[in-house]
Amino acid sequence: SLTAGIVGLPNVGKSTLFNAITKAGVEAANYPFATIDPNVGVVEVPDVRLQKLTELVKPKKTVPTTFEFTDIAGIVKGASQGEGLGNKFLANIRQVDAICHVVRCFEDENITHVSGKVKPLDDIEVINLELILADLESVDKRYTRVSKIARTKDKDALEELAVLERIKETLEDGKSARSLEFTPEEEPIVKNLFLLTIKPVLYVANVAEDEVGDAENEMVQQVREFAASEGSEVVTVSARIEEEVAELDEEEKTEFLNELGIEESGLDQLIQKAYSLLGLGTYFTAGEQEVRAWTFRLGMKAPQAAGIIHTDFEKGFIRAETVSYDELLKAGSMVAAKEAGRVRLEGKDYIVQDGDVMLFRFNV
Numbered sequence: 001s002l003t004a005g006i007v008g009l010p011n012v013g014k015s016t017l018f019n020a021i022t023k024a025g026v027e028a029a030n031y032p033f034a035t036i037d038p039n040v041g042v043v044e045v046p047d048v049r050l051q052k053l054t055e056l057v058k059p060k061k062t063v064p065t066t067f068e069f070t071d072i073a074g075i076v077k078g079a080s081q082g083e084g085l086g087n088k089f090l091a092n093i094r095q096v097d098a099i100c101h102v103v104r105c106f107e108d109e110n111i112t113h114v115s116g117k118v119k120p121l122d123d124i125e126v127i128n129l130e131l132i133l134a135d136l137e138s139v140d141k142r143y144t145r146v147s148k149i150a151r152t153k154d155k156d157a158l159e160e161l162a163v164l165e166r167i168k169e170t171l172e173d174g175k176s177a178r179s180l181e182f183t184p185e186e187e188p189i190v191k192n193l194f195l196l197t198i199k200p201v202l203y204v205a206n207v208a209e210d211e212v213g214d215a216e217n218e219m220v221q222q223v224r225e226f227a228a229s230e231g232s233e234v235v236t237v238s239a240r241i242e243e244e245v246a247e248l249d250e251e252e253k254t255e256f257l258n259e260l261g262i263e264e265s266g267l268d269q270l271i272q273k274a275y276s277l278l279g280l281g282t283y284f285t286a287g288e289q290e291v292r293a294w295t296f297r298l299g300m301k302a303p304q305a306a307g308i309i310h311t312d313f314e315k316g317f318i319r320a321e322t323v324s325y326d327e328l329l330k331a332g333s334m335v336a337a338k339e340a341g342r343v344r345l346e347g348k349d350y351i352v353q354d355g356d357v358m359l360f361r362f363n364v
């Protein structure tokens with residue numbers, strides 16, 4: 001399954017945030033297939049639609065879908081030179097599908113900052129630079145190989161060379177490859193390079209406890225501006241608060257968040273943003289036994305999406321009785337939705353939409 005890796009300089013709040021994730025995380029007993037790796041935290045994906053569907057269908061059981069975060073260990077600075085645990089850091093990043101980059105945006109004289117002062121943009125640069133240098137090495141290697149082939153005027157090689165040149169220039173400029181746009185023809189070339197700076201990033205601005213719910217401080221604004229420049233997103237959290245929130249039950253949590261003047265916990269926002277960053281969506285199955293949320297990749301067709309539940313569903317796929325969450329809620333019940341003609345019979349070319357409520361028909 002897809003995972004988002006948590007990275008950041010020392011003392012920015014990574015461990016605090018990861019603790020919050022594991023505390024809030026699912027019980028391993030309920031998810032026997034969940035990875036039992038101390039560096040992986042499995043959380044439920046918060047989704048109000050699942051609650052509403054539960055109220056509507058009144059099933060015996062409700063099962064949310066889950067999402068994985070990986071705590072990325074290793075020393076950052078000098079990583080691209082292979083110093084210390086640096087290689088491990090890069091190797092770990094290579095394995096994740098998206099990056100949650102924690103940035104310290106709180107002042108606290110008791111907590112030393114590695115470079116002596118809290119400067120979020122410098123921090124971001126330290127990490128991004130290591131990734132950029134590692135990518136430059138990959139691109140250079142490939143460049144040398146492909147330019148030999150290109151001498152023979154090979155069309156594909158020339159095309160690849162042009163892409164490599166563009167990436168190289170961007171990296172040499174100190175910018176990440178994700179700030180570039182590629183045509184559908186260029187994408188396979190780029191994918192083949194397995195670049196680190198092409199991975200989607202969510203910057204996690206870690207603010208002081210007493211700033212949660214307040215107007216954003218200048219440091220957060222700087223992070224936002226930088227993120228926008230490379231097309232990345234930002235979420236604001238206070239890791240310390242999240243650690244406390246993670247220990248509360250649902251009711252206490254709502255009360256606590258109300259007191260802070262916020263609607264949704266930072267961690268819940270982080271989960272949702274990381275989820276959509278990875279191009280994931282949720283469809284539902286809603287029967288009397290169980291109402292359940294399922295994660296699929298946006299763009300998947302109905303049989304593939306059915307295969308997430310069981311491979312037999314994909315192999316023997318006939319059709320999917322489908323109603324959108326909104327239509328179902330408007331109708332008030334599955335029966336009413338059917339009577340109103342809102343339940344569609346979708347075939348094997350149907351592209352599943354986020355929020356679809358589906359019943360798969362299949363041959364065994």
Ligand code: GDP
Pocket residue numbers: 008009010011012013014015016017106107108111206207208209237238239240241
């Ligand atoms: P890591 O090195 O990035 O894993 O950072 P830690 O999670 O160990 O945090 C470093 C220090 O910053 C610890 O003393 C944390 O308690 C503190 N810290 C983390 N988040 C916050 C926060 O939101 N507010 C304040 N004031 N301190 C925090």
